[in-house]
Amino acid sequence: MRLVALSLACLVAVAACSPNETATTDSDSAEIGQAALEGIEATPFNSPEYLVQNIGDRVLFELDSSALTGEAEETLLDQAAWLRDNPQHMITVEGHADERGTREYNLALGARRSESVRSFLIQNGVQASRIGTVSYGKERPELPCSFEQCWSQNRRAVTVVESGG
Amino acid sequence: MRNLPNCLLTSVFAALLLAAAGTGLAKAQDEPLRLEILEGVIAALPMAVPAFVAETEDVKELAGNITSVVISDLVGSGLFREIPPEAHISSITSLDTPVQYPEWRAINAEILITGTVKRLPKNSQGDRRIQVRFRVHDIVSRTGLGKGMQYVAPPEDWRRVAHKIADQVYSRVTGEEGYFDSRIVFVSEFGDKTNRTKRLTIMDHDGANLQHLTSGRDIVIAPRFSPDSREIIFTSFASGRPTVMRMNLADRRPKVLWKISDMTFSPRFSPDGKRVLISRTRSGNTDVYEVDLKRRVVNRLTTHSAIDTAPTYSPDGVQIAFESDRGRMPQIYVMNLDELKPRRISFGRGSYSTPVWSPRGDYIAFTKQLEGNFHIGVMRTDGSDEKLLTKSFLDEAPTWSPNGRVLLFFREERGERGGPSLYSVDLTGRNLKRLDTPWFASDPNWSKLR
CATH class of the missing domain: 2.120.10.30 (TolB, C-terminal domain)
Structure with a gap:
């Protein structure tokens, strides 16, 4: 995941720096990568953006479940490490559900998901007092389509780093 | 409140059978029937609602509006069907002249709602209120269905008056409370x-x-x-x-x-x-x-x-x-x-x-x-x-x-x-x-x- 995110960022940077250039071929991609890195401003390790870009701010859930998947636990282990290294930051974990449930049940389900994330982070050394939770139920989908490819992205818990920290 | 007589209900007879079969709310055989809506009405009751008569010139539009809301409420319930005014062969000029039942029967109306609206003189607070009177007629048995009633209200509350009239009609026909003034x-x-x-x-x-x-x-x-x-x-x-x-x-x-x-x-x-x-x-x-x-x-x-x-x-x-x-x-x-x-x-x-x-x-x-x-x-x-x-x-x-x-x-x-x-x-x-x-x-x- 991290590699993909990084290379996407490079491509975006290239596009932004040289709008007149035509599309590049695979053969000179190494050079492009080099050029892009020079043009990029590095994201500071202690900034909230670092967590979003390099670790991933969210984990996804199975249908009607608040159990953490293996992939989710890996992301959260990295989040916990970052939070231990950046003790100045407070976070809010937002729990969300897809549209395939009733509104009030989904609020409760979102709360369960944010609590799953919260307790995992606490187990992995993050102070409980640094973690707030909120549930949005199905009120704030990430993606608007009515198919599984959107619903699976909407069943999520997002770690929001408070900017004041 | 009177129950509707048997003869009014031919069009909903199938519904009554359903109700009798399924619900425990059916009436004993010798009691008068009335519109049971628990299991649904197969055919809506045909009703005529000629425009309420404006007894003072300044409420002509209001009288028409009140009539429209009464009709819209009742038709919206699915229990009533309106016979349009173009089909009417009798007209209503006041609440007290006798209803020409055969002329309403001829256009297959089973229910007739008549009403009048007038602006009252200033009351002690200096307000001029409206008075809306109405009657419900059972065309088949040629009788009034319940008593005539009147509402007195500030003119801006005309919609509520119309809803209350529709609730009265609904409840006289079904024997149950209405739901329109809500x-x-x-x-x-x-x-x-x-x-x-x-x-x-x-x-x-x-x-x-x-x-x-x-x-x-x-x-x-x-x-x-x-x-x-x-x-x-x-x-x-x-x-x-x-x-x-x-x-x-x-x-x-x-x-x-x-x-x-x-x-x-x-x-x-x-x-x-x-x-x-x-x-x-x-x-x-x-x-x-x-x-x-x-x-x-x-x-x-x-x-x-x-x-x-x-x-x-x-x-x-x-x-x-x-x-x-x-x-x-x-x-x-x-x-x-x-x-x-x-x-x-x-x-x-x-x-x-x-x-x-x-x-x-x-x-x-x-x-x-x-x-x-x-x-x-x-x-x-x-x-x-x-x-x-x-x-x-x-x-x-x-x-x-x-x-x-x-x-x-x-x-x-x-x-x-x-x-x-x-x-x-x-x-x-x-x-x-x-x-x-x-x-x-x-x-x-x-x-x-x-």
């Missing part, structure tokens, strides 16, 4: 699906007199009336997390119901208005609590580690129903408030959510999810006699008409541009209709009769 509170939705603006909105049952109650700054969900309809209780994200708030409709200033740091939602007033059921989430676990508004104490009603939410009182306030996923999928449970021993009542396939007890006490309405569809349905309070009334991609959140005969809910269309609209359906599953609202609309709640 209001609906709901959530108006604007903007992109991923970032909806939501505003509490109130309107008359037919969509008139629409007003917003909140600005749209905060997400609001699931508003519900207090039993006296003077207050709304709802869930707001104003504090950043879901919090139950009360709003008096007179001052419209929302107040937090219970000041705690946990998330609270899913509120519902008790039938006497003295208590409120809510859900509270602590450490990810949601339970049902009851807030005593006067004594300002809170009782925890469920203690299970499952999600317990969407509570609703029985009309006598003695029992509650709620939704719980303690059996893995959401199901409906009922318990007495003095015992707190939940027993599951929903055992069909699929999952069951949002139980709402009928004001008559006989049914619980619910949202059911089954095989990728959502349904609005009803079951007896012991879980028997389940009937699904609707089916779509997403039907949710039923609320009962004041007389327990009609359910309002919202239906959401799929996709990026899809959104929710309000729909109503009879308890029989007939007369499914979309209610026109200017914006997307969800989470309806129906008031009592005013």
Whole structure:
């Protein structure tokens, strides 16, 4: 995941720096990568953006479940490490559900998901007092389509780093 | 109140047979019949409603408007059909001239509603009110159906007068209370699906007199009336997390119901208005609590580690129903408030959510999810006699008409541009209709009769 995110960022940077250039071929991609890195401003390790870009701010859930998947636990282990290294930051974990449930049940389900994330982070050394939770139920989908490819992205818990920290 | 005589009811005879077969509400053979609507009316009752007579020149338009609303209410119920004025061969010039029954019979009218409107002289406060008088006639038996009545009101309240007349007609014909002089509170939705603006909105049952109650700054969900309809209780994200708030409709200033740091939602007033059921989430676990508004104490009603939410009182306030996923999928449970021993009542396939007890006490309405569809349905309070009334991609959140005969809910269309609209359906599953609202609309709640 991290590699993909990084290379996407490079491509975006290239596009932004040289709008007149035509599309590049695979053969000179190494050079492009080099050029892009020079043009990029590095994201500071202690900034909230670092967590979003390099670790991933969210984990996804199975249908009607608040159990953490293996992939989710890996992301959260990295989040916990970052939070231990950046003790100045407070976070809010937002729990969300897809549209395939009733509104009030989904609020409760979102709360369960944010609590799953919260307790995992606490187990992995993050102070409980640094973690707030909120549930949005199905009120704030990430993606608007009515198919599984959107619903699976909407069943999520997002770690929001408070900017004041 | 008089019952309708036998001969009026030929057109609904099939419906009566159904009622007799299925419901236990059927009449003994020697009693006079009347329109039983529990199992639905096959044919709507043909009625003639000539424009109410304006007895003073300055209320001519008003008289026409009142007539239109009376007709629209009655036809909207699905129980009545209007014989258009072009077909009338008799006319009404006053309330007191004898009705020419054969001429109304000739156009197959079974019910005739006549009325007059006039502007009264200034009263002691200096106001000029309107007086609206009406009569209901049973054309087949050539008699009045109940007595003539009159309403006196400020002219700006003409719609309420019309609704009250329609309620009178409905109740004289069916023997049951009407539901037209009532209001609906709901959530108006604007903007992109991923970032909806939501505003509490109130309107008359037919969509008139629409007003917003909140600005749209905060997400609001699931508003519900207090039993006296003077207050709304709802869930707001104003504090950043879901919090139950009360709003008096007179001052419209929302107040937090219970000041705690946990998330609270899913509120519902008790039938006497003295208590409120809510859900509270602590450490990810949601339970049902009851807030005593006067004594300002809170009782925890469920203690299970499952999600317990969407509570609703029985009309006598003695029992509650709620939704719980303690059996893995959401199901409906009922318990007495003095015992707190939940027993599951929903055992069909699929999952069951949002139980709402009928004001008559006989049914619980619910949202059911089954095989990728959502349904609005009803079951007896012991879980028997389940009937699904609707089916779509997403039907949710039923609320009962004041007389327990009609359910309002919202239906959401799929996709990026899809959104929710309000729909109503009879308890029989007939007369499914979309209610026109200017914006997307969800989470309806129906008031009592005013």
